[in-house]
Amino acid sequence: GAVVSQHPSRVICKSGTSVKIECRSLDFQATTMFWYRQFPKQSLMLMATSNEGSKATYEQGVEKDKFLINHASLTLSTLTVTSAHPEDSSFYICSARGGGNAVETQYFGPGTRLLVL
Amino acid sequence: DQQVKQNSPSLSVQEGRISILNCDYTNSMFDYFLWYKKYPAEGPTFLISISSIKDKNEDGRFTVFLNKSAKHLSLHIVPSQPGDSAVYFCAAGRSGSARQLTFGSGTQLTVLP
Numbered sequence: 001g002a003v004v005s006q007h008p009s010r011v012i013c014k015s016g017t018s019v020k021i022e023c024r025s026l027d028f029q030a031t032t033m034f035w036y037r038q039f040p041k042q043s044l045m046l047m048a049t050s051n052e053g054s055k056a057t058y059e060q061g062v063e064k065d066k067f068l069i070n071h072a073s074l075t076l077s078t079l080t081v082t083s084a085h086p087e088d089s090s091f092y093i094c095s096a097r098g099g100g101n102a103v104e105t106q107y108f109g110p111g112t113r114l115l116v117l
Numbered sequence: 118d119q120q121v122k123q124n125s126p127s128l129s130v131q132e133g134r135i136s137i138l139n140c141d142y143t144n145s146m147f148d149y150f151l152w153y154k155k156y157p158a159e160g161p162t163f164l165i166s167i168s169s170i171k172d173k174n175e176d177g178r179f180t181v182f183l184n185k186s187a188k189h190l191s192l193h194i195v196p197s198q199p200g201d202s203a204v205y206f207c208a209a210g211r212s213g214s215a216r217q218l219t220f221g222s223g224t225q226l227t228v229l230p
Binding site for chain 2: 042
């Protein structure tokens with residue numbers, strides 16, 4: 001149980017285009033979803049926290065107009081990278097909380113590799 | 118300010134021996150801790166957690182120890198297997214409305230056959 005999926009797993013796009021990444025909790029209802037970014041050989045950096053039906057809370061330094069987050073249901077959150085630039089190239093990972101034995105446990109998706117040319 | 122630190126970026130262990138991964142934290146408000154395992158180009162996989170009311174939690178080959186006075190936790194893997202080779206992240210959180218996790222920088226474990 002507690003499976004989280006992400007789509008797409010890999011995306012290559014041209015600079016200036018927008019990219020949408022979906023995060024789904026497959027077998028549980030996620031009250032909260034988180035979006036992370038990971039640079040090579042670095043830790044996970046929390047970008048934002050989203051609760052179903054409310055606006056996302058962004059971490060300091062993360063542009064909310066550039067990284068649009070929508071948490072429309074208890075099983076789906078989307079991250080849209082608007083007007084992507086090469087510096088946005090990274091590994092984006094979502095996680096969801098609400099399943100599993102421990103209420104505090106986050107379950108992660110497999111990640112999305114974004115490459116902006 | 119790094120609130121969760123994993124000071125060893127890498128660790129190599131012989132197959133069958135014990136792997137000990139360490140993690141230190143500075144925020145005394147953290148009251149639950151987790152370990153995740155991550156393979157390249159994949160999302161982290163939850164391994165084991167511990168709340169601050171305990172000092173030990175065991176699940177199969179994995180045991181997490183918590184020393185609150187030292188603000189230190191460790192993950193023991195015994196016996197280590199080549200498939201355990203991965204990056205291990207410790208994470209800490211505090212109960213409350215936000216309940217976000219703060220992650221360490223990770224330790225690359227390599228189990229040698």
